[in-house]
Amino acid sequence: MLPRRILQARSALTIFRTRAYSTEARERVRIVEVGPRDGLQNESAVIPPAMKAELINRLTDAGLDIIESGSFVSPKWVPQMAGTPEVLKTMQRVKGLHHPVLVPNLKGLQLLLDLLSEQSRSEVPYTDEIAVFTAATDAFSKANTNCTVAESLERLEVVTKRAKKEGLRVRGYVSVVIDCPYSGKVDPVKVKDVSQALLDMGCYEVSLGDTVGTGNPTTVGKLLRTVLGGGIPASVLAGHYHDTYGMGVANILASLEHGLRTFDSSVGGLGGCPYSPGATGNVATEDVLYSLRGSKYETPGDLNAIAEVGTWISKVLNRTNSSRVGKALEARRARAQLEKERERDGGSAESISAKL
């Protein structure tokens, strides 16, 4: 990992380049980095707030501008997300960046508002955005938040209205948009109806969660045709695709064809879902960025720096890096390092291959 100052300079350069390119006809794709929330919530160990803040800082330094940073949910339900207030207080905050946090009910919102009220007006707020979440099936909704979809929508309407009154942006999630681990195939019409309900209550965007990660371009395409055909514009939709079957990138490319321009991803492919047994993490941020390299789409962040974060957090968590691109870049870095050592030490090509 490079020193933070160098990374900061590099991400400033990325931002500069991004601005420079913006006069050309490249279309901007928004990336919502969900590793520090969706990723870490699924680790068997409870991660200390300082390490979560460190992950967020490294992702910020690597040039990502929307980083989901925690949850105000019951610590009895998801102990891994306890300590979110400490995370928000200690992470570096940069004006203009967003750090959405998940809020399931009024109690969670009140805890967040109490925290925000500790700040002076001149400070960069701990966060300016919450994410509310529901599902397309009652079975998943009950497992995740102990209420039916209809009950959750009632609950979230109150939360959304109050949050907006307090000046917060509200993003919505619909889980299990393709398959539900408890009740099987999901009707796309149900996804459309729940998405519409979230938009009607004031969410600025709805993220469609293939929680189980069973979707492919055909099923995701069918879903999007139904949702878009129901009158919801692509500009208010995001794709949140778990990579269980390795279809995350393919589903994003298919979604781009349908007009979506916002995608959730997690560094190193961290994550899963505590209420979806067997589901793996989100599509890796590194894989998404690499898949769009050289295309007409412009993405935030420095791919190499993000890949370094993926390597670092995978080591810290003692898990395999799930990003194919991250692993390939790491192997390339290791090789370059060995070549540098050879040049320095005058070692032979054979000794390098032996080390590799």
Ligand SMILES: CC(C)(COP(=O)([O-])OP(=O)([O-])OC[C@H]1O[C@@H](n2cnc3c(N)ncnc32)[C@H](O)[C@@H]1OP(=O)([O-])[O-])[C@@H](O)C(=O)NCCC(=O)NCCSC(=O)C[C@@](C)(O)CC(=O)[O-]
């Ligand atoms: C919604 C509840 C709270 C209902 O859970 P409940 O048990 O019905 O709630 P309750 O109102 O009866 O309260 C039970 C206890 O929790 C406390 N409590 C109640 N609310 C809060 C709160 N906000 N923060 C802290 N504490 C809270 C409350 O005070 C009480 O404490 P006690 O009296 O027992 O000591 C619970 O089910 C819950 O927290 N669920 C969260 C589940 C979760 O975080 N899931 C993962 C995120 S969703 C996801 O990952 C999918 C997504 C978004 O990524 C998209 C995709 O991939 O599909």
